[in-house]
Amino acid sequence: MRRNYRFALIVALLWAAPALAQEFPDGPGKQTTLQLCANCHGPDVIQQHRQSRDEWVATIQKMVTSGLEGTPEQLTEILDYLTKNFGPAPPPINMNKASAADLESSLGLTGKEAAAIVKYRTDKGAFKTVDDLKKVPDLDFKKIEAQKERLVF
Numbered sequence: 244m245r246r247n248y249r250f251a252l253i254v255a256l257l258w259a260a261p262a263l264a265q266e267f268p269d270g271p272g273k274q275t276t277l278q279l280c281a282n283c284h285g286p287d288v289i290q291q292h293r294q295s296r297d298e299w300v301a302t303i304q305k306m307v308t309s310g311l312e313g314t315p316e317q318l319t320e321i322l323d324y325l326t327k328n329f330g331p332a333p334p335p336i337n338m339n340k341a342s343a344a345d346l347e348s349s350l351g352l353t354g355k356e357a358a359a360i361v362k363y364r365t366d367k368g369a370f371k372t373v374d375d376l377k378k379v380p381d382l383d384f385k386k387i388e389a390q391k392e393r394l395v396f
Contacts (some may be wrong), residue, residue, distance in 0.1 A: 352386055
């Protein structure tokens with residue numbers, strides 16, 4: 244009976260592997276993370292944790308005590324991958340209070356775009372929604388759209 248269970252588990256993992264691999268961000272360490280971690284943990288579980296490097300170290304140590312096997316190099320590769328791709332979520336940005344410099348550095352805007360946002364809100368009043376930012380002249384709204392989850396008003 245145990246042998247049939249193992250076979251079914253292997254078949255299920257092989258069937259799900261291509262879809263699972265697509266859900267993890269590309270980058271160094273992805274394959275090692277998939278190989279050693281993804282059999283038990285999907286990206287949704289990992290993303291929920293959004294941990295700092297020290298927290299990921301503790302989590303990996305806990306997994307090792309629970310049976311995770313890997314070389315020190317593999318575990319370091321996983322740590323680097325998780326820290327880069329599943330580190331703490333960046334802080335929200337208040338579009339009605341952030342300075343031009345903060346908008347530029349936090350959202351990847353040009354100096355001209357950040358200044359245009361500050362000028363527009365000074366002239367027209369506070370923004371209420373993401374769509375209000377469409378009215379700002381000289382602003383590439385695609386940059387704002389890509390970061391909309393981080394914006395508060």
